[in-house]
Amino acid sequence: MxxxxxxxxxxxxxxxFVHMGMSCREIAAYLGRSHTTVSRELRRNRSKxxxxxxxxxxxxxxxxxxxxxxxSMSRPELLAYVDxxxxxxxxxxxxxxxxxxxxxxxxxMRISAETIYRxxxxxAQVGDTSYRHLRRAHKRRRRQTRYGRxxxxxxxxxxxxxxxxxxxxxxxxGDWEADLVCASRGKAALVSCxxxxxxxxxxxKVESKTAAAFNEALVPRLCEIPPALRxxxxxxxxxxxxxxxELESATGMSTYFCKPHSPxxxxxxxxxxxxxxxxxxxxISFHKIxxxxxxxxxxxxxxxxxxxxxYQTPAEVFNHALLGALAT
Numbered sequence: 001m002x003x004x005x006x007x008x009x010x011x012x013x014x015x016x017f018v019h020m021g022m023s024c025r026e027i028a029a030y031l032g033r034s035h036t037t038v039s040r041e042l043r044r045n046r047s048k049x050x051x052x053x054x055x056x057x058x059x060x061x062x063x064x065x066x067x068x069x070x071x072s073m074s075r076p077e078l079l080a081y082v083d084x085x086x087x088x089x090x091x092x093x094x095x096x097x098x099x100x101x102x103x104x105x106x107x108x109m110r111i112s113a114e115t116i117y118r119x120x121x122x123x124a125q126v127g128d129t130s131y132r133h134l135r136r137a138h139k140r141r142r143r144q145t146r147y148g149r150x151x152x153x154x155x156x157x158x159x160x161x162x163x164x165x166x167x168x169x170x171x172x173x174g175d176w177e178a179d180l181v182c183a184s185r186g187k188a189a190l191v192s193c194x195x196x197x198x199x200x201x202x203x204x205k206v207e208s209k210t211a212a213a214f215n216e217a218l219v220p221r222l223c224e225i226p227p228a229l230r231x232x233x234x235x236x237x238x239x240x241x242x243x244x245x246e247l248e249s250a251t252g253m254s255t256y257f258c259k260p261h262s263p264x265x266x267x268x269x270x271x272x273x274x275x276x277x278x279x280x281x282x283x284i285s286f287h288k289i290x291x292x293x294x295x296x297x298x299x300x301x302x303x304x305x306x307x308x309x310x311y312q313t314p315a316e317v318f319n320h321a322l323l324g325a326l327a328t
Contacts, residue, residue: 005060006033006041011053014038018051078109082116086133089278090304092116097311117141135278154242154257160234160265163256167232170197173321174231176253177269178218180209180240181276188286190294191217192276194268195229199306200318201272203298205289211243219250227252228325234258234266275301 006014010031017027024042028035045056081102085095092113103109124131124139131139167175178193191204191214204217222230233253235241237260244255258265279297280289302318305311 005064006037008053008057011041011056014041015051015053015056018042075108078111081109082111082119083130086116086120086130088304089133089300091135092120093307094305094311097307098305101311135275137278137281154237154244156245157257158255160256160258163232163234167196167234167256172231173197173318173325174229175234176222176230176232177234177266179236179263179266179269179273180206180214180238181273181280182209183280183284183286184282186285186287188289190276190280190286190289191221192269192273193218193221193233194272195314195318196268198314198318198321199268199272199309200314201298201301203276203294205286205291205294207287209240211240214240215243215247215250219247222251222253226322226325229321232256234269236263236266272301 010033013031014027017030024038025035028038031038041056042051045051045059047055081099082095085098090098095116096111096113099109099111120128120130120134121140131137136142166172173195175196176193177196178191181190181192183189187208189206189209191206193202194200202221204221206213206217222233230251230253233247233251233255235244235255235257237257241257247253248255263270276297279293279300280286302315303313305313309317
């Protein structure tokens with residue numbers, strides 16, 4: 001039988017029977033309700049002077065009209081947890097997922113990502129700045145936009161269709177995706193590279209968008225990683241990828257290219273580049289970015305829990321694979 005709220009008439013009956021000294025089970029049997037429904041009603045709406053049907057009805061209507069996301073705001077420990085993680089630039093989804101790991105037995109420490117978003121957007125309308133810790137720092141919800149287009153095709157490139165199935169399945173470590181993150185002005189850019197299985201990010205800066213600069217920035221970072229964790233590299237079709245054969249020779253990795261106009265085929269890297277925009281938004285000059293800022297941004301992203309990793313962090317997952325690679 002579907003659940004229905006108690007009516008005023010039922011509350012009047014409960015009030016009468018309570019004064020007659022009847023038990024919850026007896027009242028419930030008369031109303032055709034569960035005894036827990038009656039017990040909960042008395043527990044929530046009884047006042048110092050006893051149970052009053054009219055007072056109970058007003059309280060119930062008030063709670064019913066209150067949005068659910070406000071009800072969680074009565075839990076100080078939950079509020080403190082959410083606020084702390086937001087200030088660490090965790091997304092609402094990451095907070096909602098990780099809190100279950102941090103408080104596995106405490107059911108009061110539960111919240112949905114949607115509730116956190118509602119808090120943030122509601123608070124933003126009265127001057128609160130918590131929204132600045134969101135990925136896009138929007139005060140209101142916005143429609144999603146489509147990603148940009150790919151570029152030219154290089155002679156000798158190997159299409160993504162020929163990439164091993166294990167890469168697409170993310171069933172092993174050592175498969176990477178890389179791209180150039182550009183600013184709205186200036187020649188400086190960032191080289192981002194993500195490991196597909198762990199989503200671990202390595203980040204470098206280049207002063208120009210040439211293929212030579214791209215290789216010069218990326219090769220040393222990849223060579224710091226054990227060979228067992230350097231298997232394939234998936235690239236876009238930008239001109240900075242033109243010297244991919246030199247990249248293969250220096251790293252020992254096999255390179256594959258997305259199809260034109262299909263950058264989402266590098267899903268891990270595209271998502272990672274979107275997260276980077278929180279720290280390096282469009283409109284700034286990358287010439288002013290220091291190595292310290294790069295290290296801090298990469299460290300923050302690598303130590304955020306991810307839903308796709310069961311709310312472990314990329315650093316935790318990649319370090320586990322790294323220890324295994326060094327042991328062999």
